[in-house]
Amino acid sequence: MVAIKDVAALAGVSTATVSRTLSQPDKVSEKTRERVMKAVEKSGYRFNAAARQFRRQRTETILTLVPDIGNPFFSNIVQGIESAAQASGYRVVLGETNPELSTEGTYAGYMQQRHADGAILLGVDGADSFANEDSSMPVVMACEHLPRSPFPTVRINNARAAQEAVAYLIELGHRRIAYINGPPDSPISKDRLRGYRKAMKQAGLKIDDNWIAPGDYSPASGYHAAKALLQMKKPPTAIFAISDPMAIGAMRAASELGVKIPQDLSLVGFDDIRFAEFMTPRLTTVHQHRELIGQVAMEMLVRLLDGEKVAQETILDHELVIRESTGKPRDGK
């Protein structure tokens, strides 16, 4: 194995000089630099990243924990994280927290064992174990905030976004508005449900508990939820699904039941994934700046790693994007 000392011998300099040439070329005279680089070439030297990480006690790696990489919403956030990480010289280790795919606790001891310098958690799955370890760990949460969490968070105002979406449906004239939920214990679901309830209440509308259908963000769950909703004796005239994949599932259910969107049913999604504007009808949804969320999260983490302070909560903008899946309800409905 060719190491720095071999290059040093070949170039007739010290190991320190070789190291400097490689890491801080400007601290070395031009002549020396050339000689060293030539020796590097000739010797077939390959830098040993593990040795540097060991010596510096920094891995320049961050862990990103994602509930479901298959969901385009999360994968777009990961893209933002990855490009920001690249720009700051960090690597991204990816871990899925989805319990169906991931062995419980695989990543729990990850920070503990100093495999990574910091972590970004997309959603609260597994966040507890991080909080338990040592709350001074450099961890940033994205999308979702853990109540009383020690970790800075970047997200949109989920309650308000949901409220606006539902308010828009009400404004169109809808009174029976159903809601397809996410995992019921997740803060994100709770926030959005709160927004839904608030909008309904402000309009003086009663909520039938059966209108709140369970879901898990997947298209299949949206499909089943909508099927059930649309087959009620007095079905809702509008559905608000808190993820686009669920909304897409709901579109499918409506189509199978001969329910026309937006004539018979208005539908609003959440996230504005790439596919939303290609649906027929084009999907009305709440846009989140997905790449930006990832970028901001990574930038916050870098500041944390540099020992700087960051805001405990960073709230990014969202936008209700009105397209074609929403309209006025039919008369008499």
Add this chain to the structure above:
Amino acid sequence: MVAIKDVAALAGVSTATVSRTLSQPDKVSEKTRERVMKAVEKSGYRFNAAARQFRRQRTETILTLVPDIGNPFFSNIVQGIESAAQASGYRVVLGETNPELSTEGTYAGYMQQRHADGAILLGVDGADSFANEDSSMPVVMACEHLPRSPFPTVRINNARAAQEAVAYLIELGHRRIAYINGPPDSPISKDRLRGYRKAMKQAGLKIDDNWIAPGDYSPASGYHAAKALLQMKKPPTAIFAISDPMAIGAMRAASELGVKIPQDLSLVGFDDIRFAEFMTPRLTTVHQHRELIGQVAMEMLVRLLDGEKVAQETILDHELVIRESTGKPRDGK
């Protein structure tokens, strides 16, 4: 910083014993183990992964290079890689090769600098730089094969899959069948195009060059391609798009032009992403076992890292999934 030697002192054993207790607990007597574990607790010791990686000269990390994580096809493959990696004790570092997001060459020197023990390349982007370095590097390619590549590959038979899809359209009675391509220089596009040509030729059908529309796998590109295709004087009665996102874009284009699927236009996609079966009409497409591709790739890489031999080409099954977006052409067409 609490290190093994501190734990050793506290437990009254040697550092070797502590190391063994942590890495190979069965090589240590029960009594000692307990004593050491207690000392670990008391001292607040945290394992130093970098030190182990350095000492062992193995990072237990693999690099996965993905053209576009935002494409559900790739992200599902990554899920397969990640879960297999977890099962084998490896970590996955994720890198995007998409030149719009990624700085050229960021990951080229990655193996060179021994940041990872091996790599999985999804698609050939950037594969050259790996081949240049040292062809003995543990690298597995997935989805796409590089002609004369030194790297083992796992993929489906793309040419045959495309041929079957087109043959099916021909069998339905279509004669004017258009094709939405991927990046023209990629082997995957070439293989599938070859399959398309072969099927057409076998049926004695001429191909109008204008039927081969450019695309890049994205829904937007499929949308534009289909728009152009459907506005020809004598438009095709069927379109074969070699990615589902492009097919979804094409559905949108058809809808805007009042072209009914499958009555006026049959449409076939490729990959069978999650959303395909939720489209209206449900999308006929070529199913690939996405998670499996990732898993197999990872398992091959593990064997490579263990010094075992692996097959140069592993061809997995695909299936033409016939749903509702395809049908007989209208009479006289």
Add this chain to the structure above:
DNA sequence: TTGTAAGCGTTATCAG
């Protein structure tokens, strides 16, 4: 089963 001790390859410090 346990201990001793020699590294792994880099970087940081300090002196020249």
Add this chain to the structure above:
DNA sequence: CTGATAACGCTTACAA
């Protein structure tokens, strides 16, 4: 600007 040298914390022969 360059050199000498001492770590960094762990693993692993080898010895006891």
